[in-house]
Amino acid sequence: EDALLPVPQNISILSINMKHFLTWSPVIIPGEMARYSVEFQGEYEREYANESWIPICECSLITATVCNITEDISATVAYNLRVRTAVGARRSKWGTLKGFFNRITTSLTPPLMKVIADGYHLLVELEDMGPAFQFCVLYWKKGQESRMQQKVVKEVGSVVHLDTMEAGPDYCVKAQTYVESINRSSSFSQTQCVRAQGGRSVWL
Amino acid sequence: SVAEIRSGFTAIKANIQARDPIRTLSILSYPHSLHKVKSSDRCCITHHLFNFYVDKVFKHCKTEDLYVNRKISSIANSFLSVRRRLQQCHEQNQCMCGQESTEKFNQILANYERLNVTSAAMKSLGELDILLNWMEKSP
Numbered sequence: 001e002d003a004l005l006p007v008p009q010n011i012s013i014l015s016i017n018m019k020h021f022l023t024w025s026p027v028i029i030p031g032e033m034a035r036y037s038v039e040f041q042g043e044y045e046r047e048y049a050n051e052s053w054i055p056i057c058e059c060s061l062i063t064a065t066v067c068n069i070t071e072d073i074s075a076t077v078a079y080n081l082r083v084r085t086a087v088g089a090r091r092s093k094w095g096t097l098k099g100f101f102n103r104i105t106t107s108l109t110p111p112l113m114k115v116i117a118d119g120y121h122l123l124v125e126l127e128d129m130g131p132a133f134q135f136c137v138l139y140w141k142k143g144q145e146s147r148m149q150q151k152v153v154k155e156v157g158s159v160v161h162l163d164t165m166e167a168g169p170d171y172c173v174k175a176q177t178y179v180e181s182i183n184r185s186s187s188f189s190q191t192q193c194v195r196a197q198g199g200r201s202v203w204l
Numbered sequence: 205s206v207a208e209i210r211s212g213f214t215a216i217k218a219n220i221q222a223r224d225p226i227r228t229l230s231i232l233s234y235p236h237s238l239h240k241v242k243s244s245d246r247c248c249i250t251h252h253l254f255n256f257y258v259d260k261v262f263k264h265c266k267t268e269d270l271y272v273n274r275k276i277s278s279i280a281n282s283f284l285s286v287r288r289r290l291q292q293c294h295e296q297n298q299c300m301c302g303q304e305s306t307e308k309f310n311q312i313l314a315n316y317e318r319l320n321v322t323s324a325a326m327k328s329l330g331e332l333d334i335l336l337n338w339m340e341k342s343p
Contacts, residue, residue, distance in 0.1 A: 001318065003206065040277075042277055042280070042281035042282055042284075043281060043284050044258070044277065044280040044281045044283070045277065047284075048258060048259070048262065048263055048280070049262075049263055049280075054270075054273060054277050055270060055272070057271070058271050071274075071278075072277070072278065072280040073273055074281070074282065075213060075278065075281035075282040075283045075285045076285045077284050077285050079281075083245055131207075167328065170326045180205060181208065190275055
């Protein structure tokens, strides 16, 4: 009778900025509430542990059709993922993600960034994207792109001081993220320019 | 990465070490600590130890605790990822094994084989911070 329970379809991964989610289409069973359970299998389990699967307890018998697998996808290796339907004691067969998932394929977006001119100080505030992220910040005097300077920010806590500005010229800044564990960077953010004017912060 | 291995291990360290009743014996530190390794031997010993953990240790560390098993999976898969990089060094002859490193690694194996496999595996896993500290300490 188990075979009658439909297997979840359209199983796919949504991975952005090292946050990984498994999603699938809802299984419609008239008069019943479908629940789902998710399991993963890393390269280690495939190669050294008899192809064993490991359940994700936060996604065991859930009604949602999405599971946050970020904490379990914690190595840059190929993972298999599967999900099945459950109604009462009945279980469907497993539906397995087509192909492996490796976090190296995550989409990296440019960081949110706020550039501040605090008097003559050029500051930047960066979005906290988690411990896996570093930032490469480029800054230059407008019109002097050839003399662009770089600062690598490994930990985002407070505002980062980039430079002491001269009065008058605009100073421009852009930033990208870098994830060491997958050795990839995002594209650069939009450029933001500010200008120092006495003690007042000025936005351009 | 090594940082991810450490964070995975920190999450289950107390649980794993509580499963190791034999406090009088060490796998990685007896009789000489890893810290007495020449810098030229570091890569070879690290490579050997990563193979040791992948081939011998993790598979005997299954527990009744799902969370612990998930973290062990996380550590084991991270080991595979780091080992792949070490393998590249080994293939480019940048990871030469001298007599001393071979002897030191054989001592670790002897320590391991002195216990039954589950106890030895659990003790080795519980000593992972010794390996991580040694790896992160520059020569």
